[in-house]
Each structure stands twice: as structure tokens, then as C-alpha cells.
Amino acid sequence: MTEDFDPTLEALAALQAHGHNVEPDEESDRWRIDGREWISHGDLLALALRLGLVDGPGLVQ
Numbered sequence: 151m152t153e154d155f156d157p158t159l160e161a162l163a164a165l166q167a168h169g170h171n172v173e174p175d176e177e178s179d180r181w182r183i184d185g186r187e188w189i190s191h192g193d194l195l196a197l198a199l200r201l202g203l204v205d206g207p208g209l210v211q
Contacts, residue, residue, distance in 0.1 A: 161198035
């Protein structure tokens, strides 16, 4: 893994690549997925992980 790896950006790219509309708030502190309620970075990562779009830490790749 490189120093510039950002799990949030990886999750965003994966969600968008699978057809989800992802929009940040003004400070990019929260995210709205497909027009639903605002969620945090942690929730965004958890969603991408739950959908099988990214690998979590410690998971076999």
C-alpha cells in the first residue's frame, strides 16, 4: 500500500463505478449516497465493504 492510499476515495470510486450517485457535503465531511441521508466517512467505508466493493483491513485479498 502506498502512502497516498485513501480508503475513502477507494470506497467512493467503487460505489460510483457500480452506479451509485455519491455527493459530498460542502466540507466533504459527510456523504449522500443515491439521495439518502447524509453519512460519515466510516459509514461510507462500511457500506462499500458490506456491498463487497472494497476489501477491509486484515481481509485476504
